[in-house]
Amino acid sequence: MNIDIDKLRNIVGKENVSDDIADLYVYASDASVHHSLPSVIVRPKTIDHVQKIMKYANENIIPVVPRGAGSGTSGHTVPIDGGIILDMKLMNRIIEISPQDMLVRVEPGVVDDDLNRALKPYGLFYPPAPASSRIATVGGEIAANASGVRSVKYGATRDYVLGMKVVLANGDLVNLGSNTRVHSAGYQLERLIVGSEGTLGVVVEATMGIVPIPKYRCLGVANFENLEEAGDAISEIISSGSQPSMLELMDKVGIIAVNKAMDLNLPEVGAIVMFEADGNVKSAVDFEMKKMKEICEKHKGSDIEMSYDIAERTRLFSGRKKLFASLSKYKEGIICTDLADDMGVPNSKISQTAQKIHEIAEKNNVIMAVYGHCGSGVIHTKIMLDPKKKSQWKDAEKVVDELYEYVHSVGGVTSAEHGIGLSKAPAWKKARADIIPMMKSIKKALDPNNILNPHKLMDAPDDWVGATNLRYKVGA
Amino acid sequence: MKLFGGLFSSKSKTEFKRSKKWEGELNKCIRCGYCYELCPLFKTNNWESDTPRGKLLLIYGLITGEIKPSQEIGEKIFQCFYCKNCSDNCSAGVPVTDILSDARADLIEQGFDVIGTVVQVDEDLCSVCGVCIPLCKYEALSIEEDKKDTKKVVVDKIECRGCGLCVSACPAGAITQKEGCEITLPELHAKVTNVLKENKGIKAVIFACNWSLFPGLQLSESPTLLKTPYSIIVSMCSGRVSPELILNAFEEGAWGVMVAGCPPEECDHDGNYKTRRRLVLLKNVLKELNIEPERINLEWFSTGESGKLSKSIDDYIKKLEKLGPIKLEINKKIGG
Numbered sequence: 001m002n003i004d005i006d007k008l009r010n011i012v013g014k015e016n017v018s019d020d021i022a023d024l025y026v027y028a029s030d031a032s033v034h035h036s037l038p039s040v041i042v043r044p045k046t047i048d049h050v051q052k053i054m055k056y057a058n059e060n061i062i063p064v065v066p067r068g069a070g071s072g073t074s075g076h077t078v079p080i081d082g083g084i085i086l087d088m089k090l091m092n093r094i095i096e097i098s099p100q101d102m103l104v105r106v107e108p109g110v111v112d113d114d115l116n117r118a119l120k121p122y123g124l125f126y127p128p129a130p131a132s133s134r135i136a137t138v139g140g141e142i143a144a145n146a147s148g149v150r151s152v153k154y155g156a157t158r159d160y161v162l163g164m165k166v167v168l169a170n171g172d173l174v175n176l177g178s179n180t181r182v183h184s185a186g187y188q189l190e191r192l193i194v195g196s197e198g199t200l201g202v203v204v205e206a207t208m209g210i211v212p213i214p215k216y217r218c219l220g221v222a223n224f225e226n227l228e229e230a231g232d233a234i235s236e237i238i239s240s241g242s243q244p245s246m247l248e249l250m251d252k253v254g255i256i257a258v259n260k261a262m263d264l265n266l267p268e269v270g271a272i273v274m275f276e277a278d279g280n281v282k283s284a285v286d287f288e289m290k291k292m293k294e295i296c297e298k299h300k301g302s303d304i305e306m307s308y309d310i311a312e313r314t315r316l317f318s319g320r321k322k323l324f325a326s327l328s329k330y331k332e333g334i335i336c337t338d339l340a341d342d343m344g345v346p347n348s349k350i351s352q353t354a355q356k357i358h359e360i361a362e363k364n365n366v367i368m369a370v371y372g373h374c375g376s377g378v379i380h381t382k383i384m385l386d387p388k389k390k391s392q393w394k395d396a397e398k399v400v401d402e403l404y405e406y407v408h409s410v411g412g413v414t415s416a417e418h419g420i421g422l423s424k425a426p427a428w429k430k431a432r433a434d435i436i437p438m439m440k441s442i443k444k445a446l447d448p449n450n451i452l453n454p455h456k457l458m459d460a461p462d463d464w465v466g467a468t469n470l471r472y473k474v475g476a
Numbered sequence: 477m478k479l480f481g482g483l484f485s486s487k488s489k490t491e492f493k494r495s496k497k498w499e500g501e502l503n504k505c506i507r508c509g510y511c512y513e514l515c516p517l518f519k520t521n522n523w524e525s526d527t528p529r530g531k532l533l534l535i536y537g538l539i540t541g542e543i544k545p546s547q548e549i550g551e552k553i554f555q556c557f558y559c560k561n562c563s564d565n566c567s568a569g570v571p572v573t574d575i576l577s578d579a580r581a582d583l584i585e586q587g588f589d590v591i592g593t594v595v596q597v598d599e600d601l602c603s604v605c606g607v608c609i610p611l612c613k614y615e616a617l618s619i620e621e622d623k624k625d626t627k628k629v630v631v632d633k634i635e636c637r638g639c640g641l642c643v644s645a646c647p648a649g650a651i652t653q654k655e656g657c658e659i660t661l662p663e664l665h666a667k668v669t670n671v672l673k674e675n676k677g678i679k680a681v682i683f684a685c686n687w688s689l690f691p692g693l694q695l696s697e698s699p700t701l702l703k704t705p706y707s708i709i710v711s712m713c714s715g716r717v718s719p720e721l722i723l724n725a726f727e728e729g730a731w732g733v734m735v736a737g738c739p740p741e742e743c744d745h746d747g748n749y750k751t752r753r754r755l756v757l758l759k760n761v762l763k764e765l766n767i768e769p770e771r772i773n774l775e776w777f778s779t780g781e782s783g784k785l786s787k788s789i790d791d792y793i794k795k796l797e798k799l800g801p802i803k804l805e806i807n808k809k810i811g812g
Contacts, residue, residue: 022548023523025537026530031507043522070524071509089522111513135509261567325567328504335503336568387503471533472503473540 001039001082003062008042008084011052016043016090027067027085028471033337034075034422035471038065038085045090047165047173047204054202055171057084057451064169065453066198068109068140071132073338074421076144076197078468080455086202088139094118095205102210103162103179108139108203124210127154130417131321139203144419145195149320152238152375153245153278156417158194160209166193166201169447179207192442197419198453200446214278216285217245219313220293222301223269227251227358227370230271231351233299234374237275237292238347244292246276247375248320251354253330253384254369258319261326266319271354273301274320275375276313320371327369327382334367336382339423340400343407344377344416353410357381360402364395378416387472393465400427400464422467425460491586492539494578501575502536504568505529511572514561516686516710517593520658525552528562528572535579547590550583554592555657557712558637559687559744580634591654593638597629601650604629608642608651613745617642639745644718659712665724671707672728679731679796680706682789683717688738688777705793706734714738714774715747719758722772731796732771736785739776748776768799 009017018024019040029035039062044050057064063083070077079085092109099122106115112133116125130136130148140146142164147156163177177183177190193200224230234247250258250272258264266272273296277288293304307313319326327336345353354370357379361368372380383399385392404414404427414420414428429436439458443450450459461467512518512527524530531553537543556576563572583590595616604627608617616635621627629650640659643651653660658667672678711717714737722733735755737748752774759769773792777785 018523020548021543021546022534022552023525025543026524026527026533029507029533031509041523069509070507087524113513132508132510134513258567261569322510322567325506325508325510328506328568333500336506338506471507471536473499473536 001062002060003039003084004056004060005040007056008040008053011056012042012044012049016045017041027070027087028078030067030070030072030075030077031338032073032075032078032421032423033339033470033472034078034468036078036080036468037082038079039082041085041087043087043090047167050086050167050202050204051171051173053084053086054167054169058170058449061449061451063451063454064202066139066143066202068137068143069111069132069135071136071140072144072421073341073418074415074423075468076419076421076453076456078422080422080461080468083451088202089137091204092137097122097124099124101179102181103207104210105205105207106138107205108137108142110138112136112138112141119210120213123213125213126160126208126210127151128157128160131324138206138208142194142203142206143197145417147373147376147378147417149246149248149373151373151378151417152247153243154211158191161190161194161206162209163207164190164193164203165205167204168201169449169452173204174201177207181209195419197421197456199443199456200452202452214245215280216282216308217276217278217313218285218289218306218308219246219274219276219316220289220296220304220306221316222273222275222293222296222304223267224271224273224299224301226270227354228351229299229301230273231354231374233273233296233301235347235350236295236299238375240291240295242288242291242295243277244275244288244375245278246274247373248274249350249354249371249374250274250320250323251358251370253367254323254327254371255319257326257330257369258323261329262319262322264319267303274317323369323371324382327384330367330369330384333386334384335387336369336384337387337396339383339396340403340427341380341382342372342416342418343379343381343403343412343414345379345407345410345412347377349410349412350374350377350379353379353407353412356406357403360399360406364399364402366392366395366399368399373417376416377412387470388475390474390476393470393474397465404428404431420457420460422456422460423464425457426462426464429458429460429462492535492579492582494582495535495575496539498535498575498578499539501570502532502539505532505566505570506568507533511562511566514565516557516559516561516712517555517657519710521656526555531556531576532570532572535575538579538582545583545586545588547588550588550590551592553579553583554590554594554633557593557639557686577634584633593653593657593659594633594636595631595638595640595642595651595653597631598650598652599628601648602629603648603650605647608646611641611645611746611750637745639713639716639747641713641715641745641747641750644716645750659716661718661720664709664711664721667709668721668725669728671709672725672730675703675707676729677703677705678707680734680789680793681725681730682706682708682734682736683711683714683721684708684736684785685714685738685777686710686712687744688736688742688779688781706789713743713745713747714751715743715745717751719754719761722758726767726771726802729801731799731801732773732792734773734775734789734792736775736777736788739778742778767802770795771799771802
């Protein structure tokens with residue numbers, strides 16, 4: 001692949017282009033297990049930069065992979081064919097905060113937490129925050145249709161995207177959506193970009209809805225002797241019509257891991273459920289909390305703690321916040337990998353799915369943690385294995401296959417909030433063969449030269465282990 | 477694009493024996509990225525290779541033979557202030573800075589002469605007065621004699637934390653750091669000047685210590701529409717804030733300068749004691765110039781006390797508003 005590095009330097013400045021191996025090697029990976037070298041890293045600062053880069057790449061058939069924080073878990077930004085990594089982090093301006101219109105206009109590199117810090121003095125917030133909100137960029141969240149702990153009440157990224165500016169594969173700039181809360185003017189193209197994982201265009205500006213920060217928030221924590229009861233409690237809370245602003249599950253594997261990593265001294269019970277309600281009327285919040293507490297008690301939830309105090313809420317939630325990284329501390333020699341990590345299942349299937357996950361893990365010689373925003377049907381898992389053993393990767397392949405087969409059989413979805421990328425693509429393609437031709441047609445129409453994040457989603461290889469190098473040294 | 481094709485295969489014969497013992501720990505890094513929101517180097521340069529997780533991946537590539545050591549990779553590995561914000565906050569418990577130190581030692585053994593954030597001594601300017609030697613808590617500076625009995629100050633590149641205390645203390649200006657990480661005196665001067673020129677509403681410049689306060693100061697580094705009457709500049713240790721920097725801020729129109737450092741006994745470098753002494757002297761100089769000494773404010777904050785910092789800044793700004801701006805003729809005096 002011939003890339004005119006000087007041309008790229010002329011566009012964005014030489015300080016924003018690197019083809020040194022020290023950079024290529026680290027941009028070859030995100031938070032997934034995959035690793036594949038790009039040819040060059042380019043950091044645009046303006047829409048004009050992005051347009052010029054895309055025009056050049058399209059004319060010369062060079063792959064372009066837009067990248068935010070690199071916190072994706074399924075290899076979305078790992079460039080299988082090399083090419084240009086478009087690091088969007090320097091486009092990080094909050095352009096407008098409009099409390100009157102209840103919206104913000106931001107560049108794609110704005111970090112979620114930074115946006116919420118800027119909104120706080122106005123008494124407003126942007127709710128879809130994933131657990132990685134401290135680093136995740138708005139552009140990346142749009143690409144993955146990210147959601148998070150409060151999505152059970154407030155919804156996912158797609159529910160907040162009102163409009164956006166997108167640079168297409170040929171360098172053209174289009175304005176999608178509107179500045180209004182709703183629109184009925186033609187295809188909802190802004191929604192098409194949400195969850196497109198950088199395959200249809202480069203988001204260069206987004207207009208997002210925002211909401212008031214509720215006056216009261218109360219968090220409760222309940223311990224359960226077994227996972228089944230915890231799952232049933234969550235399902236009943238949702239089906240009872242309660243309105244939690246957060247409803248989280250953490251299993252025993254997760255509890256042990258955070259205890260080891262953070263010395264939290266949590267009781268090592270079968271599972272912990274965290275439930276939160278928020279609102280502007282305290283009695284309404286009290287009502288919701290009481291109702292959820294009673295449901296937990298009905299399912300043998302015990303040692304229930306509830307607090308409005310922010311310091312106490314932070315303490316109660318600290319283990320869940322850092323669970324993902326803590327899992328590598330669960331057992332010496334075993335590490336945490338991001339595979340099959342964010343299935344979505346119907347509310348009635350939470351308990352049985354959580355139990356099935358442990359069953360599949362045990363059968364295939366790996367350990368799995370089960371946790372997540374189960375109130376919105378999101379079940380997170382992490383496969384914990386010895387990365388040096390080739391046989392463990394075979395085990396992981398089997399786990400992924402069996403897990404997805406089960407999830408799809410109960411009406412669930414391959415990915416609820418992290419996206420498909422590389423490692424989830426084979427299972428997803430198998431389950432949704434019906435929509436693949438339609439997606440390919442859309443891709444072909446918008447990116448005829450297939451330069452935008454190629455070989456992802458419907459075009460991803462069928463063998464996720466062999467699709468790229470793994471970022472671990474695997475023995476025999 | 478695969479480097480060698482297939483799964484990892486070790487092809488390099490280069491030895492990384494110290495670093496190799498960390499392979500298990502390196503595998504534990506899940507690359508969540510929570511380390512880099514806390515990294516001052518990443519906040520400055522914004523390249524993935526400046527992040528702690530990026531450096532760990534480079535070291536992993538070196539020990540597995542996937543990549544060959546190079547000057548550029550060495551530069552990245554030698555760029556670290558050892559504030560340990562990354563390892564202290566890594567839930568996977570990866571000892572980032574310990575791994576970096578061993579990688580540094582391996583690279584030095586292989587003959588790589590890289591600079592990173594490590595201080596350099598200009599032998600032509602250095603009079604070997606020895607002022608710098610006791611300043612360094614990590615004993616990274618020492619005086620050596622060669623065969624001709626010529627003395628010189630040498631730097632231990634593994635132990636140097638890049639705090640720059642010796643840089644600000646060297647009377648001959650013989651100790652320097654490489655530009656590019658916003659830590660050199662000219663870079664800090666430029667930062668102060670830019671902040672005050674770009675925003676005429678700024679009344680105070682706040683120098684905040686990276687070690688005690690950086691994790692709580694994300695907003696100051698982030699884009700925001702909120703205008704504040706002050707600007708926070710993160711420094712590598714309060715001891716790095718030299719009198720020239722403070723006078724520069726006054727010259728550029730600041731009404732006051734606040735230095736926020738670690739409390740006595742808590743400084744990683746013992747730079748706060750030097751700051752305290754230095755600022756007492758500087759306040760006396762201000763008196764001579766008919767400038768109110770309270771325009772300089774030194775306060776101590778422990779790790780995570782960003783709430784206390786916010787309150788102190790608010791109180792300080794109120795005081796400055798009573799004092800008003802420094803009068804023009806006094807500015808002329810400072811400028812000489």
